[in-house]
Amino acid sequence: MTTVDYQASSRFTLLPRLNWREWLRRLGPLVGLIFVFGVFSALRPATFLGPFNLRIMLLQTAVVGTAALGMTIIIISGGIDLSVGSNVALCSVVIAYLINAGAPPVLAALGGIATGVLVGAVIGLLVSGMKLSPFIVTLGLMGVLRGTAKWVADNGVLYAPPELHLGDQWIGRLLQLDTTHWWMVIPPGVWILAVLAVLVAGLLRYTKFGRHVFAIGSNEQTARLCGVRIGLTKVLIYMVAAGLVGIAALFHYSKVSSQGDPTSALGMELDVIAAVVIGGASLTGGEGTVLGSLAGALMMTAVGNGCQKMGYPTFVQEIVTGAIIVIAAALDRLRQQKTG
């Protein structure tokens, strides 16, 4: 047994070696997304497919999409976070509070993100230290964070004072198109989401942390046997994910015309979880992709937007979105049966 020279024997591969089933798993959500786009484009070619509407859909996806990046990591590790909606509300109220207290926007934004990270640390410590199930911990935090948000906002809504002219500052324009620079094409917030998506995908695929996330989700016992520091990794998972929720809250704050409303983002966690599940992740852990989750989030936006363009009442949108979740899960199950 001589030492192995991995450097010499590693091949240059542009694409990972995968079989067709694996490709189906990765591209399935994209195919679904293209299908949804195709249907509405055929029905309403003028209004749905136009560049203006595409931009609208992208910025409508920014909040859920960013939070879904974090949820993807959590769900791959076999966990869940039900407190995302409440956390978005809390972080955006903290941002509003800091802005209203006269803090510069950068500091306010960092304060919001730090709040998210702190919440993630609490979840992670409770899950790994107390050995509580993440479902229970985050179900409890759902109420705790929502209540805290209302407390910080003094049981009202924190409106930005008009003299600050937030609409002219970057924090108020994250989800608006910058028309002064022709090359911007899409709003800055969507660019940030794209960069974050690449970073998270890289984190999952090209780092030790990422491989450990998959290992814990696939079989925690095996990860323990192999010396993975499970507790530490879990705390990091929830901190990274909640940090992304903090960034999502920043977009949310910007989107709701710079106000901190503690009753907003109600039930958003379900949209976020749905996006990840439509994207091919397994709630039992070990599977999931960033690209899939983003496709899932976009698909839900497209359905909502398309139904609106068709003039359907909102209940149609709700029924279709719900059906897509079940269909996605059913297709995934069929694929797995073929494999096993």
Place this chain on the structure above:
Amino acid sequence: MSSSSPLIDAPSRLRMQGVCKRFGATVALAGVDLRLEPGRVLALVGENGAGKSTLMKVLSGAHRPDEGQMWLDGAPFQPRNPIDARRAGVAMIYQELSLAPHLSVAENVLLGIEPGAGPLMRWKQARRIAADAMRQLGRPDIAVDVPVSRLSIASRQLVEVARAVAVGCRVLVLDEPTSSLTRQDIRLLFDLIARLKGQGISIIYISHFLEEVKEVSDVFTVLRDGRTVGSGTTAEVPIDRIVAMMVGRDVEDLYIRSRRTPGEEVLRVEGLAGDSKPVSASLSLRRGEVLGIAGLVGAGRTELLRAIFGLAPVREGQVLVGVYVGPATPARRWSQGLGMVSEDRKAEGLALGLSVADNLTLSQLDGMGPPGFVRPSRQDAAADQWIARLGIRCRSPRQPVRALSGGNQQKVALARLLHHDVDVLLLDEPTRGIDVGSKAQIYRLIDQLATGDPTSGRKPRAVLMVSSYLPELLGVCDRIAVMCRGRLGPARRVAETSEHQIMLEATGAAEIGALPAHAAAIGVSS
């Protein structure tokens, strides 16, 4: 194969002829013939992997045979699923009991066949049926209203039997029924079997304990490599003849033990005690030797390895790795040059959903890129090396481990230790449930690791190996220590011990002076 027809005048209770079952390229059953008369007990024996569990799954309707036929009381028997088989009168009792612990005895007995008026459960009738079944089993003392979780293991097993009896079973299959019973409970089980026989129920009794087989069965059938290789009347055939049928090959050839020269001490355990097991264990392991730990299931061998590796708490005593003493975690043990292969490949040893490359490199991802980073292509390259060297059969390093055969999965689990380049290998049942070919390869690998290779400057490693299969330990190890009820005995050189001596120590008979039935176990349950 199916040309002969069942006997018309005296149909057997159960008859199987030429039953074959393949899974992809793996042949699990290659022609099984079996015959069981009413009110008789048939012992089904064979080594691990001989096809017993597949055969039982075919019988219970979980698998459908590719070829061959089955008859139940002369009528063709082709169960489409387990419920079908149960309705036809074939009931299974597996090693792991399948009871709902929160429900009462009566509810468990009648699960799925609840007597009712429409959607409502007829509680009175349910309790009466359950009580009748208990009386039929000679245990009217077990109250049918208590939750099953409050019963002992032996009584729970009885509830399972009652469940079978309540639906009027004709064939009852008991899979390793005594593996978790005390000697007293085994006695009661045998009484129960005699009682069921008296009621005309036929029983298939699967066990590794040949003494038990001798005592309880009327006839036996031996399976090897998926086919029937012998059968007869139990009383007329001596045990060693049955063993010869089971093994069927010259076992000496399988094992390799090169000349080894033990080096420095690499692992020392002093007076180690865990939460409940081990009670007390001391050992010393040197580079260039294979130390085996024998003992019965439940003696505390797995717990010992887990405590050494930091997977289970240490209450007393200490573990020295080289000069290091102190608290242990698996992460620390890996960095100290220890690696462990778990006895439970599916639940712990491997992440079945992950790829071969991910499983193989999980403990050692350093050097696969800049610090903290991992390049998947290098993981694949590392895996490719071991796939080639150990002859792991898989399509690519990206293939999920789930798709591999048991033997190849086990090689992946072992390859993890080689990839990590550990000095001390803790192997818990390294050949459990794998085919003979893979076993031979693993024995050769253990030998190579312990012997080292002076030409390439490869230092010998140290191997600590737990196994329930004595011929394997005797064939591979340099020294063997026996564990009994949590206490580890002194390690003896293989030349100075014997299967008989080890069994005496394992059953505690060496101290008491008596030889219980378990002493004749030739390979303990999996």
